[in-house]
Structures are given as structure tokens and as C-alpha cells.
Amino acid sequence: MNLPKHQTDELVNGCMNNNRAAQESLYKLFYADMLRVCHSYLPDKELAKEAFNTGFLKIFQSIKNFDKEKGELGGWMRKIMIFSAIDLCRKELKFTSLTLQDQDKDEFFISPLALERLYFEDILANIRLLPYATQTVFNLYVLDGFTHKEIADQLNISEGTSRWHLAEAKKKLRELLDPSRPNDQRTERSVKAK
Known part of the structure; x- marks a missing residue:
């Protein structure tokens, strides 16, 4: 989701200042998209929700690191959600070493x-x-x-x-x-x- 620059700035600055209204707005704007990302990696709904919640916590904790010059807010958030889902996959799933013949x-x-x-x-x-x-x-x-x-x-x-x-x-x-x-x-x- 591409947001206008002024809306992105307002949300990021509000979240950096721990403004609950800005955090709630960001959460509501990206809820469906980010939950879908987690579901694409974790078919179990509870695990997907766990990754989603962990991802949003990481987003709020590291929003000060978001650089609007390097990319779009939704893309940055998506990457955090993917890594949260992968972290949970690593804990829950067993990967075996296999090679292609x-x-x-x-x-x-x-x-x-x-x-x-x-x-x-x-x-x-x-x-x-x-x-x-x-x-x-x-x-x-x-x-x-x-x-x-x-x-x-x-x-x-x-x-x-x-x-x-x-x-x-x-x-x-x-x-x-x-x-x-x-x-x-x-x-x-x-x-x-x-």
C-alpha cells in the first residue's frame, strides 16, 4: 500500500513519539496486508497471528530506523513481517539438509x-x-x-x-x-x- 508522503511522515513521526492514535492508525491501515503476509508463510492461523503480533511489535520498536528515502513504508513493514514469520518457522519447523541430484x-x-x-x-x-x-x-x-x-x-x-x-x-x-x-x-x- 503506497501512502501519500505527508501521511507516511505523520504516521512515522507519531509512532516514533509513541502516539497511540498514530500507532492505531498504522495498525488498522496495514492489518489485512500484513496478516496476509504471515498467512502465506504460516498456514496455522494461531502461528500466523503470533508472527503478525511479533512483527508489529518490531515495527513499533524500530520505526525510528525507517528511511523514507530508501523505500516505501508498506514494503519496509512487509519485510519485517516476513522475517517474523521466518523466525517462527525456524522455531516450529524442521529443515533437513537435502541436495539436488x-x-x-x-x-x-x-x-x-x-x-x-x-x-x-x-x-x-x-x-x-x-x-x-x-x-x-x-x-x-x-x-x-x-x-x-x-x-x-x-x-x-x-x-x-x-x-x-x-x-x-x-x-x-x-x-x-x-x-x-x-x-x-x-x-x-x-x-x-x-
């Missing part, structure tokens, strides 16, 4: 036809079927543009493990989104995956 290095193709048929909620529902660790790496790489090195640093895993999780996510999503498979087979597989 040479034959597994091929990129997996998902048909554009399959993607055209899906809405965001449908895609998110299929992403949710992935194991947490694989889902987290997929979200960081595909949705938020992190590199494998950045993901490895954030999750305390090797770059090879990050690549493996991404390849595994693409492979499983391709299976789930395969338009040649009848809907009842995809649904049946989705139920088994849960």
Missing part, C-alpha cells in the same frame, strides 16, 4: 493453461498442501523474490537445501495443478495429503 536440476514446467484456471485462493490452497519447509522456501523464492543465498541465510540451511525444496515444491505443484488429471483425482490427492 544432477537429474533433479531441471526446472519443472507448470502449464499456463493450469494457471489460468486457478484463482489466488486455489493456488494458495495447493501451496498449503506442501510440507511447511518446502512451502516456506517456495514462498520466499517465488512470492517474495529472495535468492537461494538469502533463503539459506534466513533459514540456516544450505543453498543446496533451498534449491531442493524449491524443486520439490515445483514438482508437487505441477502434479497438483496438472490439467490433464481429472478434478476428482486432484481432490482425492489433496485430501490424502492432509
